[in-house]
Amino acid sequence: MSTIYEAQLNDVRTPNGHRRPVAHFLPDDIQNGLLHPPVNGNGNGVDSDLSDSSTGSPKENGTRSRRPGMSRKASSPMAPAFMVSAPGKVIMYGEHAVVHGKAALAAAISLRSYLLVTTLSKSQRTITLNFRDLGLKHTWDIEALPWDVFHHPDKKKFYYSLVTSLDDELVQALDPHLENISEGLPEEQRKIHIRSASAFLYLFLSLGSPQSAGAIYTLRSTIPTGAGLGSSASVCVCLSSALLLQIRTLSGPHPDQPPDEAETQIERINRWAFVGELCIHGNPSGVDNTVSAGGKAVYFKRTDYEKPPQVISLPSFPELPLLLVDTQQTRSTATEVAKVSALQKAHPAVTESILNSIDHVTCSARQLIEDPDFEGDSAETMAHFGTLIRINHGLLVSLGVSHPRLERICELVESANVGWTKLTGAGGGGCTMTLIRPDADPEAVKGLIKKLAIEGNNKYETTLGGDGVGVLYPAVLRNGTDEEGGEEIDQQKFEEAEGHVGIERLVGVGFHERREGWKFWKRAV
Numbered sequence: 001m002s003t004i005y006e007a008q009l010n011d012v013r014t015p016n017g018h019r020r021p022v023a024h025f026l027p028d029d030i031q032n033g034l035l036h037p038p039v040n041g042n043g044n045g046v047d048s049d050l051s052d053s054s055t056g057s058p059k060e061n062g063t064r065s066r067r068p069g070m071s072r073k074a075s076s077p078m079a080p081a082f083m084v085s086a087p088g089k090v091i092m093y094g095e096h097a098v099v100h101g102k103a104a105l106a107a108a109i110s111l112r113s114y115l116l117v118t119t120l121s122k123s124q125r126t127i128t129l130n131f132r133d134l135g136l137k138h139t140w141d142i143e144a145l146p147w148d149v150f151h152h153p154d155k156k157k158f159y160y161s162l163v164t165s166l167d168d169e170l171v172q173a174l175d176p177h178l179e180n181i182s183e184g185l186p187e188e189q190r191k192i193h194i195r196s197a198s199a200f201l202y203l204f205l206s207l208g209s210p211q212s213a214g215a216i217y218t219l220r221s222t223i224p225t226g227a228g229l230g231s232s233a234s235v236c237v238c239l240s241s242a243l244l245l246q247i248r249t250l251s252g253p254h255p256d257q258p259p260d261e262a263e264t265q266i267e268r269i270n271r272w273a274f275v276g277e278l279c280i281h282g283n284p285s286g287v288d289n290t291v292s293a294g295g296k297a298v299y300f301k302r303t304d305y306e307k308p309p310q311v312i313s314l315p316s317f318p319e320l321p322l323l324l325v326d327t328q329q330t331r332s333t334a335t336e337v338a339k340v341s342a343l344q345k346a347h348p349a350v351t352e353s354i355l356n357s358i359d360h361v362t363c364s365a366r367q368l369i370e371d372p373d374f375e376g377d378s379a380e381t382m383a384h385f386g387t388l389i390r391i392n393h394g395l396l397v398s399l400g401v402s403h404p405r406l407e408r409i410c411e412l413v414e415s416a417n418v419g420w421t422k423l424t425g426a427g428g429g430g431c432t433m434t435l436i437r438p439d440a441d442p443e444a445v446k447g448l449i450k451k452l453a454i455e456g457n458n459k460y461e462t463t464l465g466g467d468g469v470g471v472l473y474p475a476v477l478r479n480g481t482d483e484e485g486g487e488e489i490d491q492q493k494f495e496e497a498e499g500h501v502g503i504e505r506l507v508g509v510g511f512h513e514r515r516e517g518w519k520f521w522k523r524a525v
């Protein structure tokens with residue numbers, strides 16, 4: 001959909017945004033959208049025989065082979081390695097207020113997380129979490145995990161359940177399995193590892209079973225961690241979709257899948273991604289995982305946490321010339337969200353009025369976009385969006401979630417007179433987004449970008465409004481190499497891809513002009 005502000009520094013990627021018709025790699029029944037999960041007597045949705053036998057190997061191009069005259073296979077081939085990918089996001093308007101039941105407007109970005117799932121042979125009864133960006137690698141014995149607690153009839157959840165809070169007993173049952181993660185690392189770093197691992201384990205134990213296949217889950221991301229661009233949500237969407245695919249509860253994605261059916265799959269993925277977010281940052285609104293799962297741009301509001309949120313797709317979300325700048329100042333979403341809750345406790349009426357003002361800002365932007373006479377790129381529209389950006393930032397400052405480094409960026413943009421800036425995401429560090437004025441002097445913009453770099457900021461180039469969660473099943477891509485049938489993405493290749501550019505080149509969604517393989521569930525408009 002949208003755009004990047006061209007400049008010379010710290011380029012992370014230059015996506016072309018092209019989408020190609022996708023190859024039919026999924027096993028027949030998944031491919032045709034017919035696969036509705038076999039929920040067994042334990043209600044865990046997994047049938048280990050079926051899950052192995054219905055998945056083809058990459059060499060068979062995903063077709064199922066059954067021996068004639070046999071109703072059941074004697075032995076089953078290993079499931080092929082597959083990948084899932086999910087985008088980060090920018091919140092245009094409404095961060096923090098959205099946690100308190102107000103509206104937010106957010107869009108997917110082209111920076112993404114990629115998760116490779118490698119199934120182990122039947123005799124290897126372990127799962128390994130390999131989160132490369134964090135340097136986290138940990139292996140668990142599947143049988144040693146607390147299945148009895150997670151599968152107790154009072155506790156058991158299903159792939160379609162709506163889980164809106166973590167269960168304390170389940171969280172406690174995970175503790176012994178998290179305590180020796182990354183021992184010896186500084187406490188702050190360990191905490192980050194433990195949070196990510198707890199999201200994985202909570203989902204694995206909720207969705208899997210003691211019969212789940214052993215596997216290695218290798219994740220790499222081009223989204224900066226903890227910078228306000230939704231890295232945690234995109235990781236959670238990857239985990240949720242991979243685990244739901246492994247227990248064969250998702251249909252498609254398929255190019256001809258009816259939109260309402262695709263929406264159901266997105267919703268299932270999104271619900272469990274939200275549970276992962278609960279593990280990582282405690283009190284999420286759900287806007288990040290919603291945008292990451294479904295992609296595009298949405299208006300989001302959740303007034304009642306016991307019910308699904310209101311999500312409205314915004315197909316006329318305009319191509320905005322945005323500059324994303326990362327202060328590289330670390331912070332955690334959980335801490336910033338807690339600051340606002342503390343302010344609300346201390347000053348309920350004042351805080352509520354700030355949150356309401358943010359809500360008005362978001363609604364004003366939505367009204368503008370949905371106006372039948374809306375002109376996406378007129379100077380007037382830009383000025384309207386820009387003023388709302390400036391006001392929204394001021395309100396976030398009042399909530400106490402800015403940071404001197406964020407303020408410094410606002411000051412530099414203001415004095416260069418090239419656009420309007422606000423923090424995006426949780427603040428306290430992380431990123432700003434600047435909407436560049438249509439009449440901005442290009443030399444002034446260049447000068448600004450140079451100054452920002454000199455002061456230690458990092459610029460991200462990204463497009464807005466792309467696809468949500470995608471699947472590459474099996475993990476084979478046409479990468480412009482001569483490999484017959486496409487290039488198989490194995491773990492070593494994926495791990496060794498150099499930096500963000502290397503990841504994009506190897507597996508990036510939309511990176512190669514003629515790449516085929518990735519498929520996406522398309523949100524109904």
Ligand SMILES: Nc1ncnc2c1ncn2[C@@H]1O[C@H](COP(=O)(O)OP(=O)(O)O)[C@@H](O)[C@H]1O
Binds near residue numbers: 230
């Ligand atoms: N690439 C990654 N691999 C594994 N976990 C990640 C990755 N990126 C982020 N996370 C998890 O998400 C947390 C950051 O989430 P959060 O503070 O909400 O920031 P963000 O704004 O980027 O979502 C990290 O502490 C980590 O637990």
Ligand SMILES: C[C@@](O)(CCOP(=O)(O)O)CC(=O)O
Binds near residue numbers: 095096098286288333
């Ligand atoms: C502050 C908040 O509104 C957005 C947080 O975004 P991020 O985790 O900084 O990318 C929290 C939330 O919506 O869950």
